[in-house]
Amino acid sequence: MKNLVNSVLLLVVVVLNLSDVMANPPAAYEGRRLYVSYCQLCHGVDGKGEGPLAKVMEISPADLTTTVRSRSERILTKIITGEGRQTITGRARHNLLNEAMPEWKGVFDESEVKALIAYLRFLSRAKHDLMGDPEVGMQLYQKYCRVCHGEEGEGDGIMTRLMGIEPMDFTNPNETNSLDNRELIRSIMQGQGEFMPAWRGILSRDDVEALVSYIRLLSH
Known part of the structure; x- marks a missing residue:
């Protein structure tokens, strides 16, 4: 538990100190x-x-x-x-x-x-519709997701090395297409496993729909 708490605290520090420069968009x-x-x-x-x-x-x-x-x-x-x-x-x-x-x-x-x-x-x-605005989704991704999922969504963010985790590779359509929009929304809102945090209360439903739409484009 202590290691998990330390990892979460480190995640907060990394997020707060990330550059505002966005990765090259897909x-x-x-x-x-x-x-x-x-x-x-x-x-x-x-x-x-x-x-x-x-x-x-x-x-x-x-x-x-x-x-x-x-x-x-x-x-x-x-x-x-x-x-x-x-x-x-x-x-x-x-x-x-x-x-x-x-x-x-x-x-x-x-x-x-x-x-x-x-x-x-x-x-x-595409097997799934874009529900929200990917431009909003990109900003949210850069702010909240890239530390684990990586600049381009390949699951190679800085926290993966620090925490020894393997987040989903959003650039792999076999992985993202296997989940419908409702499943992705639920995973983001409620969290997934030990290390994927729940963003309910931080991100609105519209935010999450925009984020899912951006994630869909990462695999193309």
């Missing part, structure tokens, strides 16, 4: 920000092509939850940037998805295209 997180700003109006929140602008323009954007699965990164890059015209059903088009798809070359740089593709992969593979 690619899917950055991609989501681009998607919300540039793509969501047509492709919709869930990527199924039912955004409000699509209805106004009377166009039918691709359902990204299915179309993206069979496309390589090279082809998706061409689709997004408009480079390398593709021929479909005898017609030359600048993309494989829809004639109304804008060409984003000159708007997105290479790293942004890769980040956007990472988020599109998330949309096409």
Whole structure:
């Protein structure tokens, strides 16, 4: 018990002295920000092509939850940037998805295209919805979780060495996808095992939903 108390006290000290500098955010997180700003109006929140602008323009954007699965990164890059015209059903088009798809070359740089593709992969593979705001979730993760779960969610935070623990690796989709949102929320709110603390009373329900949404993006 004494060792546990000392470990907890050390955890508090580490949290209080952590730098405010955030780790490099996961690619899917950055991609989501681009998607919300540039793509969501047509492709919709869930990527199924039912955004409000699509209805106004009377166009039918691709359902990204299915179309993206069979496309390589090279082809998706061409689709997004408009480079390398593709021929479909005898017609030359600048993309494989829809004639109304804008060409984003000159708007997105290479790293942004890769980040956007990472988020599109998330949309096409995700088994669980994003309930909260991942941007809020990232701030909470950096403040409360990274000391154990690591800067990038790999379960290699500084406290793992000090306490001899092995937190969940959030970058492994086999681990995170095995738990639905309710299970992750319950684990955060109530704690798990000997070393995972209960955050009820510290984090609100909205906070935890945002945190879970950020965790989902870590694995993509």
